[in-house]
Amino acid sequence: MGRMLLARLADVSEQVAATSARSRKIAVLADLFAATPPAEVPLVIAYLAGRLPQGRIGIGWSTLKDPVAPAGHATLTVAGTDAALTALAGVAGAGSRTERRRLVRDLMAAATAPEQRFLVRLLAGEVRQGALDAIALEGVAQAAGAPPADVRRAVMLDGSLPRVATVLLAEGPAVLERFRLAVGTPVQPMLAHTAKSVADALAALGPCAVEEKLDGIRIQVHRSGDDVRIYTRSLDEITDRLPEVRGVARDVAGDAFILDGEVIALDGAGRPVPFQETASRVGSRVDVATAAAARPVSPVFFDLLALDGRALLDLPGHERHAELARLVPDPLRVRRTVVTDPADPGQRRAAEAFFAGTLDRGHEGVLVKALDAPYSAGRRGRSWLKVKPVHTLDLVVLAAEWGHGRRTGLLSNLHLGARAADGTFVMLGKTFKGLTDEMLRWQTDRLRELAVSDDGSTVTVRPELLVEIAYDGLQRSPRYPAGVTLRFARVVRHRPDKPAAQADTVERVVAGPQSRVV
Numbered sequence: 001m002g003r004m005l006l007a008r009l010a011d012v013s014e015q016v017a018a019t020s021a022r023s024r025k026i027a028v029l030a031d032l033f034a035a036t037p038p039a040e041v042p043l044v045i046a047y048l049a050g051r052l053p054q055g056r057i058g059i060g061w062s063t064l065k066d067p068v069a070p071a072g073h074a075t076l077t078v079a080g081t082d083a084a085l086t087a088l089a090g091v092a093g094a095g096s097r098t099e100r101r102r103l104v105r106d107l108m109a110a111a112t113a114p115e116q117r118f119l120v121r122l123l124a125g126e127v128r129q130g131a132l133d134a135i136a137l138e139g140v141a142q143a144a145g146a147p148p149a150d151v152r153r154a155v156m157l158d159g160s161l162p163r164v165a166t167v168l169l170a171e172g173p174a175v176l177e178r179f180r181l182a183v184g185t186p187v188q189p190m191l192a193h194t195a196k197s198v199a200d201a202l203a204a205l206g207p208c209a210v211e212e213k214l215d216g217i218r219i220q221v222h223r224s225g226d227d228v229r230i231y232t233r234s235l236d237e238i239t240d241r242l243p244e245v246r247g248v249a250r251d252v253a254g255d256a257f258i259l260d261g262e263v264i265a266l267d268g269a270g271r272p273v274p275f276q277e278t279a280s281r282v283g284s285r286v287d288v289a290t291a292a293a294a295r296p297v298s299p300v301f302f303d304l305l306a307l308d309g310r311a312l313l314d315l316p317g318h319e320r321h322a323e324l325a326r327l328v329p330d331p332l333r334v335r336r337t338v339v340t341d342p343a344d345p346g347q348r349r350a351a352e353a354f355f356a357g358t359l360d361r362g363h364e365g366v367l368v369k370a371l372d373a374p375y376s377a378g379r380r381g382r383s384w385l386k387v388k389p390v391h392t393l394d395l396v397v398l399a400a401e402w403g404h405g406r407r408t409g410l411l412s413n414l415h416l417g418a419r420a421a422d423g424t425f426v427m428l429g430k431t432f433k434g435l436t437d438e439m440l441r442w443q444t445d446r447l448r449e450l451a452v453s454d455d456g457s458t459v460t461v462r463p464e465l466l467v468e469i470a471y472d473g474l475q476r477s478p479r480y481p482a483g484v485t486l487r488f489a490r491v492v493r494h495r496p497d498k499p500a501a502q503a504d505t506v507e508r509v510v511a512g513p514q515s516r517v518v
């Protein structure tokens with residue numbers, strides 16, 4: 001198996017985008033993976049989904065737009081492209097702009113016309129195959145002759161499709177046996193759907209638990225003997241940033257376990273502080289001791305995924321919770337109430353009262369969880385439903401306008417996009433409301449890092465930063481591509497912890513709880 005040519009990948013990327021038939025996409029990808037040297041599989045998966053392993057490489061749109069005569073023959077390999085991008089990312093210091101321009105030109109000159117198109121889209125952040133990873137998984141399964149469900153399970157236990165795909169394609173389906181739940185290997189967390197009300201959630205789920213929805217950061221805490229490791233929802237390790245959580249995990253009277261929960265900063269009265277403060281505490285790597293003293297955080301656990309060498313994922317929720325309750329003492333466990341019979345008016349009232357009480361205590365809503373449901377790692381399961389009084393959307397910042405007056409020098413008015421089926425983003429409106437001075441400063445720094453162009457009034461960015469938006473409904477507007485825009489959109493907070501691929505979709509906005517167009 002020779003090295004994979006970039007031309008092949010560019011062609012497949014176009015074919016996948018061009019067809020809406022899922023089975024066709026999978027077949028095209030299966031052919032590609034069957035021809036990919038296993039070591040290059042992670043790169044191929046990343047490029048197809050529009051991710052650069054180097055992260056940001058700091059080249060602007062103007063550099064990418066430089067016309068360079070394309071090569072006549074396809075010789076550029078995927079591995080060669082990666083090496084060129086690594087070199088680009090490493091350029092620093094005086095003259096780096098010129099040097100970067102030169103390297104981009106060299107790369108473009110080695111590329112054929114279709115490869116150039118692909119590279120420009122990849123580097124500008126325009127390759128956005130939102131659902132690509134799910135389809136890539138099926139493509140890999142087909143190429144390896146393995147049942148997709150087995151591959152999915154391995155990925156959810158290992159946390160990494162590229163890693164599973166590499167060994168699967170190299171060694172064959174028998175290797176899937178090797179992926180077992182392991183302390184120290186993070187699992188993709190289970191996510192929730194939305195319900196309009198507690199009553200709807202009870203009706204949909206039957207016997208269930210109603211839990212506080214804490215407005216913090218999702219964490220997964222692994223312990224094996226004295227070794228404690230903490231991971232985010234995107235499976236990044238953040239053990240060193242949360243010494244107090246490590247301490248709590250060490251004190252738990254158990255030896256080997258994986259806990260799922262939320263970390264949150266509470267004030268003296270036990271009420272949550274604004275989300276931004278928890279997020280910046282969890283996000284800060286420098287001088288952790290000072291940050292921890294100034295803004296201590298506490299973990300609150302709501303699930304137990306493994307205990308003493310047993311995987312608990314397939315147990316019904318109430319059994320996992322019973323194990324959790326034995327392992328973790330009360331204040332470290334999420335508050336909840338159980339509804340065994342949703343037809344019983346008394347229990348329904350108790351659930352509503354719990355929801356109201358949770359909001360009174362300053363939390364953002366509740367999660368309603370079916371008692372009999374297993375833990376569907378990595379999925380937005382139908383058995384967890386979240387209910388919040390204010391409906392919000394998670395949208396992607398596509399661009400931002402420089403502010404005026406008090407906001408001069410700050411990026412203010414945000415252009416907001418929802419996810420479309422083809423992985424691109426559709427602009428739904430703009431807002432500069434709800435932003436505090438601190439949020440303005442923070443977003444200006446972050447958006448500058450993501451900038452691809454600046455015409456002096458508007459900065460276009462790579463579509464990577466999510467913002468949570470509250471709004472009062474939809475309004476017809478021929479100026480926006482979906483024909484509607486958001487009424488009174490305002491920023492609730494930034495969501496740097498949530499990947500852009502999980503932004504709300506246009507369909508959901510248009511069909512959602514506030515879809516009535518006025």
Ligand SMILES: Nc1ncnc2c1ncn2[C@@H]1O[C@H](COP(=O)(O)OP(=O)(O)OP(=O)(O)O)[C@@H](O)[C@H]1O
Binds near residue numbers: 262386
């Ligand atoms: N009791 C709880 N059970 C499960 N998740 C909880 C709980 N309390 C807070 N959460 C948080 O809520 C999230 C579940 O909502 P969802 O899966 O929709 O993710 P999300 O998009 O981050 O939600 P949102 O944007 O509403 O915060 C979890 O990822 C977790 O961080």
